[in-house]
Amino acid sequence: MATQKLYAGAKLRELRTKLGLTQKDFAARLGVSLPYLNQMENNNRPISTTVVLALASEFGLDVTELSAGDSERLVSDMREALADPVFQGKMPPLADIRLTASNAPGLARAFLDLHQSYRQTHERLASLDEALGREDARGAPSPWEEVRDFFHYCDNYIDSVDHAAEHFANRKGGHRNMRVAAVSTLGNAGISVAFDDTDVLRRFDASTNVLHISARAAPESQTFQLLLQVALTNQDALLEATLDLARFTTAAARDIAKIGLANYFAGAALMPYARFHAAAQSCRHDLELLSGTFGASIEQVAHRLSTLQRPGSKGVPFFFVRVDQAGTITKRHSATRLQFARFGGACPLWNVHRAFETPGRFLRQLAETPDGARYISLARDISKPAGRFGAPVRRFAIALGCEMRHAAQLVYADGLDMTRDSAFEPIGISCRICERKSCHQRAVPPLERHLVVDQNLRDVLPYRVD
Secondary structure, eight states, X not given: OOOOOOOOHHXXXXXXXXXXXXXXXXXXXHTOOHXXXXXXXXXXXXXXXXXXXXXXXHHOOOGGGGSSSSHHHHHHHHHHHHTSGGGTTOOOOHHHHHHHHHHOHHHHHHHHHXXXXXXXXXXXXXXXXXXXXXXXXOSSOOHHHHHHHHHHHTTTOOHHHHHHHHHHHHHTTOGGGHXXXXXXXXXXXTOEEEEESSSOSEEEETTTTEEEEETTSOHHHHHHHHHHHHHHHHSHHHHHHHHHHHTOSSHHXXXXXXXXXXXXXXXXXXXXXXXXXXXXXXXXXXXXXXXXXXXXXXXXXXXXXXXXXXXXXXXXXXXXXXXXXXXXXXXXXXXXXOOOOSSXXXXXXXXXXXXXXXXXXXXXXXXXXXXXXXXXXXXXXXXEOOSSTTOOXXXXXXXXXXXXXXXXXXXXXXXXXXXXXXXXXXXXSOGGGOOOSOOTTOOSOOTTSOEEOOTTOOOSSSSEEO
């Protein structure tokens, strides 16, 4: 496979601006000519190996950040937005979209914000009878979507919160003491813990300073909720400072994000970065082993693996997704080229949907996306019972995967025949932007393709994609 050229003009401009250097001074520090630097910053030329080495030695830059930016996410999100029927199938060439994402990421994000606002307005107008008379009807991103995109474009890694959680875990003596350490820390803050026979997972009574935890919940869920309360109690200043930097547009979004950051702290304390990263590498990312070692659930382990993006100590770049039984994506993140649909469900050919059919088992899949990238994907169902007869059971499926170049670092790749092209199943992102012509699971036609309808022929699809 040919080596992919590295274009990162926006990153170079961002670094130079942060350092307060002129193009001339920056070029001199990198050992290149001024015209050459100008061409790299405008993505007219790829970044050379010499420049990559100079960035590392002169400025201490983690060079993996050059290729781990927002470009692929922006390309995926823009293609999905442009597939909206409002554009009447006028999809710009992929090269133009990539150029916009690389050279003008601010413009790309503004376009996505505008499209999201349009979708919100359109949905409200479609149910006008419900919206009439409501003062809060407005065409703005929902708080949930705003928070989702915040974590999405932070690469699902919040450095300050991650370090604070690791410091807490190391100071308290390791994961096996996390439950005791959390109760002790809350006690020092004047909060007592009560385990109640209730369906409510966590409830903090501020009037009595009592934290009520469900005795019916799984032990790892109880520990997680205890650590979440530690974050809200002992790390409030850090969480608020992080929220100030995020500049959410609504109070609701800020409140949701605060819970998200507290959740992040809890997961990072339960599985502190350095120890968890080393253990994951040692056992080749065996989720069950990591679950037992750190006293965490399979879903918590999979989610934590997708956050290992600390500069200078990055883990395998994973994608992680959780879907419900209707195929709706409820959690998503990707540190790979594979990006998920912002609206609607995931590709039905993906093994994450089949996980519901085989409860308690890991499903492995070798997959290839329309751009030719190949992945290994691991899927499993996740049931969340309420702990009593008659209570509703929440069922999800999760998928964790990475590009094939990292497959040797996964125990789940053992025994798979990765030499045959036919071993890789074709998957996509969204039917509207999928370029495959003969997918038997296609729900809607791709908007950028011409359709041929023959009334005398009925194949798998009622049309042919040219």
